[in-house]
Amino acid sequence: MSADRPDTRTLELRDVTVRYGEVLGLDGASVAIRPGRVCGLVGMNGSGKSTLFKTVMGLVVPDSGTVAVMGLPPGIARKRGIVGYVPQSEEIDAQFPVSVADVVMMGRYGRMGFTRRPRASDRAAVVDALERVELTEFADRQIGQLSGGQRKRAFVARGIAQGADVLLLDEPFAGVDKRSEATISRLLRELAADGKTVVVSTHDLRALPALCDEAILLLRRVLAHGDPRDVLRPEQLARAFGLDVLAEGD
Numbered sequence: 001m002s003a004d005r006p007d008t009r010t011l012e013l014r015d016v017t018v019r020y021g022e023v024l025g026l027d028g029a030s031v032a033i034r035p036g037r038v039c040g041l042v043g044m045n046g047s048g049k050s051t052l053f054k055t056v057m058g059l060v061v062p063d064s065g066t067v068a069v070m071g072l073p074p075g076i077a078r079k080r081g082i083v084g085y086v087p088q089s090e091e092i093d094a095q096f097p098v099s100v101a102d103v104v105m106m107g108r109y110g111r112m113g114f115t116r117r118p119r120a121s122d123r124a125a126v127v128d129a130l131e132r133v134e135l136t137e138f139a140d141r142q143i144g145q146l147s148g149g150q151r152k153r154a155f156v157a158r159g160i161a162q163g164a165d166v167l168l169l170d171e172p173f174a175g176v177d178k179r180s181e182a183t184i185s186r187l188l189r190e191l192a193a194d195g196k197t198v199v200v201s202t203h204d205l206r207a208l209p210a211l212c213d214e215a216i217l218l219l220r221r222v223l224a225h226g227d228p229r230d231v232l233r234p235e236q237l238a239r240a241f242g243l244d245v246l247a248e249g250d
């Protein structure tokens with residue numbers, strides 16, 4: 001593969017800088033993430049995790065550097081449904097008057113054309129995704145009437161129904177119950193085993209080695225990328241967080 005031609009199997013950022021006015025969201029971030037593995041994205045508050053996801057989704061345009069999602073520019077990859085994003089729960093409007101099944105069906109919109117009329121295959125994908133996140137019995141309930149963990153699972157189901165090759169999950173374990181955490185962890189493993197690229201941002205450093213095959217340590221740029229046990233070595237964490245996080249009991 002040529003050094004400057006994007007790899008069609010890889011999610012790749014090269015020297016990506018994103019500015020919000022005076023503030024740097026990312027500062028020369030470079031990384032290549034391969035499919036078939038669960039990849040954890042860790043870094044302190046404000047280290048650029050959400051910015052990295054939004055850049056991969058084409059929702060934020062870098063000031064410099066390049067992003068290729070399976071060889072495609074991010075905006076095109078998003079429109080083709082190749083990349084899916086499960087946002088942090090705070091960004092989800094719980095009052096939205098739609099059912100859980102409606103939310104999951106939104107993952108199929110990209111395939112339906114402008115009429116948005118679901119076909120049998122769309123309905124089957126929704127039923128399957130709800131089953132996989134163990135929410136079948138809640139299909140007709142309004143999205144706001146779920147617990148935080150159940151709601152998070154509904155949005156993971158939307159990503160699964162979409163059939164995206166690349167799935168980005170922003171803090172899927174924040175504020176969720178044990179059952180949701182276990183269900184989501186199992187699903188991430190299954191998706192990776194299916195050959196998907198799975199990137200999950202998390203603050204839970206202790207859970208990382210069990211959850212992820214590899215980890216990325218971010219501080220506006222990529223400080224380390226590899227086996228979670230190497231990435232989470234105390235000297236690395238001190239660079240990323242400015243203190244010995246595991247020893248401090250957090």
Ligand SMILES: Nc1ncnc2c1ncn2[C@@H]1O[C@H](COP(=O)(O)OP(=O)(O)OP(=O)(O)O)[C@@H](O)[C@H]1O
Binds near residue numbers: 046048051052
């Ligand atoms: N829309 C925006 N306008 C201005 N600054 C922003 C905007 N979005 C993010 N930033 C800033 O960019 C930097 C990176 O933020 P980002 O949200 O990507 O970090 P994060 O690692 O996801 O943080 P957290 O763990 O708190 O969610 C921060 O300094 C943040 O304040």
